[in-house]
Amino acid sequence: DIQLTQSPSFLSASVGDRVTITCRASQGISNYLAWYQQKPGKAPKLLIYAASTLQSGVPSRFSGSGSGTEFTLAINSLQPEDFATYYCHQFGGYPLTFGGGTKVEIK
Amino acid sequence: EVQLVESGGGLVQPGGSLRLSCAASGITFSDHYMDWVRQAPGKGLEWVGRSRNKANSYTIEYAASVKGRFIISRDDSKNSVYLQMNSLKTEDTAVYYCGRDFSGQCSGGGCAYMDVWGKGTTVTVSS
Numbered sequence: 643d644i645q646l647t648q649s650p651s652f653l654s655a656s657v658g659d660r661v662t663i664t665c666r667a668s669q670g671i672s673n674y675l676a677w678y679q680q681k682p683g684k685a686p687k688l689l690i691y692a693a694s695t696l697q698s699g700v701p702s703r704f705s706g707s708g709s710g711t712e713f714t715l716a717i718n719s720l721q722p723e724d725f726a727t728y729y730c731h732q733f734g735g736y737p738l739t740f741g742g743g744t745k746v747e748i749k
Numbered sequence: 750e751v752q753l754v755e756s757g758g759g760l761v762q763p764g765g766s767l768r769l770s771c772a773a774s775g776i777t778f779s780d781h782y783m784d785w786v787r788q789a790p791g792k793g794l795e796w797v798g799r800s801r802n803k804a805n806s807y808t809i810e811y812a813a814s815v816k817g818r819f820i821i822s823r824d825d826s827k828n829s830v831y832l833q834m835n836s837l838k839t840e841d842t843a844v845y846y847c848g849r850d851f852s853g854q855c856s857g858g859g860c861a862y863m864d865v866w867g868k869g870t871t872v873t874v875s876s
Contacts, residue, residue, distance in 0.1 A: 643813075676862040678794075685846055685869055686786075686794065691862035692855050729794055733852065733861035737812045738784075738796040 648741035665713040671734025751775035758870030769832040771847030778828040782850035787843035844869040
């Protein structure tokens, strides 16, 4: 199985900060990686696919990068509505897997 | 409007069965792969399984944790995908989401993602 290790698992930040979340795959997955945002009691929302492509309607302060085994989600100028949990998700091999999540909280 | 609506969740005893449904609207359902993902209380997301489309022979993939107990099926005429859950265990307690799974070609090469999700249905396995 392809393991996805997200770091950090918890992040405390202020409005306006730039934050980055890392997702490491246990083996190469090319660019078959997506990022989601989830708020309490809600379904996940797609932010980024193919490692770096911004989903339609997602603010441009979100960006993704990486390929192979190391990926990054960056949020520039954190907004109040960005405080949530973020997950990476690999489609490079079965079983499909998610990272453990990164909770972004208000400092 | 693109929408997925799950139903069928509830309370079931260990060893019991439950069938979840996911009804789609606003999409050409038959073109798409459909996935099930679950989330145990206070935990992260766990992929459960994938139903490919007709063009890919409706083949199914499962997570090891549910293989042999859960069965995914679909009825394109009803724009629906189903999750038959048998031999349920307490650790199957979770919110179950269905999602549209795009797997194909993007600019720059192949890609895959889940871009449309239902709101989820809650399954509780307890005596």
